Amino acid sequence: MDKKIIAIILIISGLLAITAGAILLLNGNSKDDSDDQTNQSTITEEKSSMNNNKTLVIYFSAQNHTRNVANKIAENLNADIFEIEPVESYSEDDLSWTDANSRVSREHSDESLQDVALKNVNVPNWDTYDTVLIGYPIWWGVSAWPVDSFVKQVDFTNKTVIPFCTSHSSGLSGSDTNLHSKTTTGNWQPGYRFYQDATDAEIKEWTDSL
Numbered sequence: 001m002d003k004k005i006i007a008i009i010l011i012i013s014g015l016l017a018i019t020a021g022a023i024l025l026l027n028g029n030s031k032d033d034s035d036d037q038t039n040q041s042t043i044t045e046e047k048s049s050m051n052n053n054k055t056l057v058i059y060f061s062a063q064n065h066t067r068n069v070a071n072k073i074a075e076n077l078n079a080d081i082f083e084i085e086p087v088e089s090y091s092e093d094d095l096s097w098t099d100a101n102s103r104v105s106r107e108h109s110d111e112s113l114q115d116v117a118l119k120n121v122n123v124p125n126w127d128t129y130d131t132v133l134i135g136y137p138i139w140w141g142v143s144a145w146p147v148d149s150f151v152k153q154v155d156f157t158n159k160t161v162i163p164f165c166t167s168h169s170s171g172l173s174g175s176d177t178n179l180h181s182k183t184t185t186g187n188w189q190p191g192y193r194f195y196q197d198a199t200d201a202e203i204k205e206w207t208d209s210l
Contacts, residue, residue, distance in 0.1 A: 054128050055079035059135035060146045062090040065166045065196035070135045072200055073164070076207040079133070082124075084150045087117040097139075104139060114145035121153045131160045132186075134179070137196075138167035143175045148182050156186025162210070163191035166198070 057079050059070035067083075074081040094103035107113040123129075136147040143165065163176040176191025192206055 053130045055131045055133070056123065056129040057081045057133045057135065058084060058123070058150070060084035060137075060144055060150070061135075062095055062137060062144065066135050066137050069164070069166055069194050069198055069203060070133075072203045073133060073135070073207055076204055077133075077210070080129075084146055085119040086146050087119055107145065108140055114148065116146045116149045118146065118149055118153075121150055123154075126154075129159060131162065132156065133162045133164060135164045135166070136175075136179075138165050138170045138173060138175060138193075141170055141173040141175070143179045147179065151179055151182045154183070156183060156188075159186050160189060161186040162189045164194060164206075165191060166194045166196045168196050 055077050057070050057074040057077070059066050059081070060083070061067035061070065070081060073079070090103065093099075096102040097104055097108075099105060107116075134147065134151070136143045139145070143163070161180075163179055165172060165175055170193075172191055172193040176188070179191075180186075180188040194202065194206075
């Protein structure tokens with residue numbers, strides 16, 4: 001065969017091989033780009049889902065102990081916060097449990113007085129929250145009754161509910177399950193007790209475990 005023809009054939013074969021390689025490389029890159037886009041889309045959807053899982057911290061605090069813990073919990077969880085407020089707020093004298101004539105003592109002795117009127121039970125954007133944490137001080141081994149009044153009036157359907165309490169010496173004392181018994185709605189979780197002067201580190205340890 002003529003040497004020129006052989007040379008032409010070799011050149012053409014080389015060009016075809018180069019072209020085929022380029023096509024395969026382009027297809028491979030296209031697939032990788034597609035996979036990257038799919039993975040990125042999945043990550044974005046997961047982040048969006050997490051961001052949409054909104055958390056609310058609800059609390060009642062006759063003094064500052066529960067308020068301080070609730071504020072720190074909300075900060076750690078990037079959560080909104082709502083305070084339960086009685087129509088008639090509790091003064092320091094009202095909270096003197098060693099005085100048989102104080103407000104809390106009279107309410108403790110007469111359960112009919114424990115149905116405390118609240119300023120507001122309509123939480124803004126309530127339907128947007130998936131997780132609700134409810135904080136309260138321990139009174140005579142149970143949740144402070146203004147919290148009971150709130151729970152009785154609110155529908156927790158489709159919400160995860162996590163109680164927490166503060167106390168000087170009492171433990172959780174079943175106050176979480178007792179509070180749960182006030183309503184038939186919500187997916188209630190076990191509660192947690194903080195010492196009334198809990199440190200930021202102790203609070204963070206708990207919120208990190210949620």
